[in-house]
Amino acid sequence: MNDETTFIFRSKVEPGSRFWEGLRLSAAFVGMDHIPTIVFMDAAVSGLKPNALPLRQLWEYLKVTADLAGINVLDTDMKEANLTLADLDPQLNVKMITIDELAERLSENRVAAIFLE
Numbered sequence: 001m002n003d004e005t006t007f008i009f010r011s012k013v014e015p016g017s018r019f020w021e022g023l024r025l026s027a028a029f030v031g032m033d034h035i036p037t038i039v040f041m042d043a044a045v046s047g048l049k050p051n052a053l054p055l056r057q058l059w060e061y062l063k064v065t066a067d068l069a070g071i072n073v074l075d076t077d078m079k080e081a082n083l084t085l086a087d088l089d090p091q092l093n094v095k096m097i098t099i100d101e102l103a104e105r106l107s108e109n110r111v112a113a114i115f116l117e
Contacts, residue, residue, distance in 0.1 A: 004107055005029070005036040009044035009090070015055055019044055022115030023061035030068045037105055038065055042075045044115070045081050048073060048088040065104045066092040074102060 003009045007026050011018040014040070029036050046052055065071065075096045077083065088094050106112055 002041060004109060005111045006039050006109050006113070007036050008112065009038070009040045009047070010042040010114060010116045012043045013047035013052060013054075013058075015058070017095060018115040018117065020058060022113070023058055023065065023067070025113075026065045026069065027061040035101065036067045037109075038069050038071050039102060040071060040094075041077045045073055045077050047081065048092060048094055049083075050089045052089075063091065066094075070095065071100075072097045074099065 007022055007029075009019055009022050013019050013075050026036060026038055040048055047058075048060070052113055053062065062071075062085075071094045073088070073096055075098055078096060083092060085096060
């Protein structure tokens with residue numbers, strides 16, 4: 001995990017949303033060899049389900065990010081959405097984390113960006 005930057009996705013999954021912009025930015029960071037910690041919360045969790053993204057390009061950004069940076073999802077948001085890791089796209093290899101783990105990572109960061117509505 002990178003200890004400098006965390007991107008937190010919280011917005012709805014739709015083209016033109018902050019979710020989309022966050023995916024583009026995370027893929028760009030990865031492309032520049034600056035690997036951020038990626039965390040999905042709230043409404044963004046639904047974007048991790050198979051075939052959830054409305055545009056192929058969004059899924060490609062997500063896949064690149066997953067392959068090179070890894071994707072984390074907050075366990076409480078998974079419970080709230082009645083989802084398990086088995087409900088998410090297996091190609092993304094999502095890891096569930098707790099709020100305490102997220103807080104620890106954020107305390108070590110220089111930058112945290114939250115993509116919200």
